[in-house]
Amino acid sequence: MTNDTNKNDLQKILEEIEKAGIETDNFLAEIDRRMAKTDLEYAKLLIKENIDTLKIAKKILSAEA
Amino acid sequence: MNNMEQSKINTEEIKQKTPESQESKKEISVESIDETLITEEGILDSLNKYSKDEFFKDIDLKNNLKFKEVGVVDEKFDEVVYGKAVLSEKILNFATLGLAKKDLGFIKSKERGLLNKDVFNKEMEGKEIEIGQNTEERSGMEKIIGNMHKELSEEDLGGRRITKSFEFVDGKIIKIVQASRTEQGMIDAAGKLLDEKIENLKKGVGADLVKEKEGLEKHYSSKEKIAEMTKYLDPEAKEEIIKKISQEEADSQERIKEKEENLKSELDVFRTPFQERLGKTNELIDNFSGMLKDTKEAESKYNSQLKNINSMIEQAQKSGLFEGSKREVVERLSSKKAEFEEKAKEFGVRKNIFEAKLGQLKNNKTELEKVVSKINSIGKTKKEITEEEKKKNEGKKDKREDDKKEADKPQASDFAEDRSFVGGKKDAKIEPRADLNDNAEEIEGVNKEIENIAKNFSEKEIESIVKTHLKVIGLSKIQDKKIQDQITINAIGNVKKMIAKNEEPMTEIYIRKETKRVFDALSASYFKSKKQL
Numbered sequence: 353m354t355n356d357t358n359k360n361d362l363q364k365i366l367e368e369i370e371k372a373g374i375e376t377d378n379f380l381a382e383i384d385r386r387m388a389k390t391d392l393e394y395a396k397l398l399i400k401e402n403i404d405t406l407k408i409a410k411k412i413l414s415a416e417a
Numbered sequence: 418m419n420n421m422e423q424s425k426i427n428t429e430e431i432k433q434k435t436p437e438s439q440e441s442k443k444e445i446s447v448e449s450i451d452e453t454l455i456t457e458e459g460i461l462d463s464l465n466k467y468s469k470d471e472f473f474k475d476i477d478l479k480n481n482l483k484f485k486e487v488g489v490v491d492e493k494f495d496e497v498v499y500g501k502a503v504l505s506e507k508i509l510n511f512a513t514l515g516l517a518k519k520d521l522g523f524i525k526s527k528e529r530g531l532l533n534k535d536v537f538n539k540e541m542e543g544k545e546i547e548i549g550q551n552t553e554e555r556s557g558m559e560k561i562i563g564n565m566h567k568e569l570s571e572e573d574l575g576g577r578r579i580t581k582s583f584e585f586v587d588g589k590i591i592k593i594v595q596a597s598r599t600e601q602g603m604i605d606a607a608g609k610l611l612d613e614k615i616e617n618l619k620k621g622v623g624a625d626l627v628k629e630k631e632g633l634e635k636h637y638s639s640k641e642k643i644a645e646m647t648k649y650l651d652p653e654a655k656e657e658i659i660k661k662i663s664q665e666e667a668d669s670q671e672r673i674k675e676k677e678e679n680l681k682s683e684l685d686v687f688r689t690p691f692q693e694r695l696g697k698t699n700e701l702i703d704n705f706s707g708m709l710k711d712t713k714e715a716e717s718k719y720n721s722q723l724k725n726i727n728s729m730i731e732q733a734q735k736s737g738l739f740e741g742s743k744r745e746v747v748e749r750l751s752s753k754k755a756e757f758e759e760k761a762k763e764f765g766v767r768k769n770i771f772e773a774k775l776g777q778l779k780n781n782k783t784e785l786e787k788v789v790s791k792i793n794s795i796g797k798t799k800k801e802i803t804e805e806e807k808k809k810n811e812g813k814k815d816k817r818e819d820d821k822k823e824a825d826k827p828q829a830s831d832f833a834e835d836r837s838f839v840g841g842k843k844d845a846k847i848e849p850r851a852d853l854n855d856n857a858e859e860i861e862g863v864n865k866e867i868e869n870i871a872k873n874f875s876e877k878e879i880e881s882i883v884k885t886h887l888k889v890i891g892l893s894k895i896q897d898k899k900i901q902d903q904i905t906i907n908a909i910g911n912v913k914k915m916i917a918k919n920e921e922p923m924t925e926i927y928i929r930k931e932t933k934r935v936f937d938a939l940s941a942s943y944f945k946s947k948k949q950l
């Protein structure tokens with residue numbers, strides 16, 4: 353009886369640990385998705401920066417020409 | 418069905434039950450990435466094409482420097498331009514044992530054998546060869562171009578694409594060298610142009626406006642003395658002077674208005690994109706900060722679970738179980754522990770990425786703020802700038818105070834319970850938290866404290882520390898005496914419980930920390946209801 357109880361307890365503990373591990377995996381996957389999304393925004397910002405710079409340069413040079 | 422099989426099935430169930438963020442999956446689906454990529458590529462394509470065909474149709478930002486060199490073909494680097502020696506020439510070279518190569522106009526190449534310098538390799542006609550970076554030929558060429566175009570900066574020159582090509586005219590080989598800006602070089606050059614333009618506006622239109630404003634300010638300050646100055650004049654003359662003053666004032670005000678409008682329209686060309694970029698940078702900083710915070714919190718929770726596994730292993734080892742069962746428990750838990758420890762590294766990897774990106778973005782932000790501030794200060798007098806700074810600082814001060822108030826408010830999340838694996842039971846009361854890992858600095862500070870003043874506190878000492886700290890963190894803000902007492906009792910009870918559980922000497926900072934946690938948790942609803950009122 354005691355042995356069975358211990359085994360059940362252990363089983364429960366292992367399940368809890370397993371669950372915590374899966375939750376962590378999910379968290380990491382989710383944070384990676386968020387990271388990818390923000391990285392994409394960052395890349396867009398950099399491209400936009402170049403476009404803006406060139407557009408302004410064009411304005412300056414056109415006005416001076 | 419054995420235990421392991423059962424565990425596997427449960428794992429599958431958990432996987433199915435664990436909610437995944439459908440929202441973010443939708444936002445970052447492969448389709449949306451593809452779509453964004455197409456858009457991005459479109460932007461880049463149009464950027465490249467547009468910059469070539471439209472932006473710089475009449476303007477040569479590419480600044481292709483082209484020059485021809487007649488008869489200065491470099492033997493060492495340009496041997497590809499010479500034609501191969503014919504058989505009779507080879508025999509002649511052989512007959513002179515190769516000693517008359519120079520006199521005969523021959524050179525020996527590694528790959529193409531004997532070459533005749535008087536013969537042009539027709540395959541090379543008009544073919545452009547890029548002179549790669551970091552070569553002897555490149556540095557030599559940069560020196561030549563640098564001497565010819567002293568206006569070029571080292572950076573500009575180094576970033577150019579330098580090519581050579583050859584033509585054969587009237588029996589002579591002509592070498593054509595070209596040095597043009599690359600796409601990136603064009604963007605860099607455009608960036609410099611903006612800086613120059615901003616500087617020019619500051620020194621030109623801006624300085625002119627400042628002068629006009631300062632003149633008007635001086636005039637106003639002297640105007641008060643006009644009565645004194647004109648007291649010996651007859652009323653008609655006085656009236657005429659006053660009329661003239663008014664007219665001059667109006668003219669000056671009109672000029673200022675006009676100059677301000679002109680300057681604004683010129684500055685807005687720069688200001689708007691810079692401000693947009695600043696806004697977007699702030700947004701990205703918020704996103705990465707949020708991810709860093711979430712990762713730290715998840716890591717802290719995870720570490721506390723790891724601690725729990727450790728403590729279970731210890732408990733099992735000390736238990737009176739039969740050796741066989743004990744070994745099984747310890748082995749299984751140890752294996753889980755190893756898995757946990759391995760996974761714990763993942764948090765560190767992500768934290769490093771977020772911190773690096775935040776560092777980069779914060780630097781960008783500082784640069785952008787400098788530029789925006791410079792643009793905003795153009796055409797403003799020292800007095801105006803000082804007043805704006807003052808207002809800005811007041812705004813910041815108010816924000817800091819608001820932030821402080823917000824930070825002092827108890828956070829419901831502070832009361833989030835930890836998972837306790839031991840027996841799967843959860844105490845309805847507040848369980849002492851094992852994790853105090855709010856941030857790295859704090860851990861370091863806490864560790865130092867532990868080293869220095871860890872001790873066994875008496876009950877009286879604990880009560881005294883808790884009560885004092887409750888006063889410090891604002892227990893008196895709670896006007897309900899019953900809640901005050903409840904918090905005090907709970908805080909003392911939890912600290913004692915925490916000390917008993919740890920079985921090791923404790924530090925005062927731990928006690929204070931636990932006190933604050935209990936205070937935050939139990940006062941949250943009180944403050945919330947107060948706020949709603």
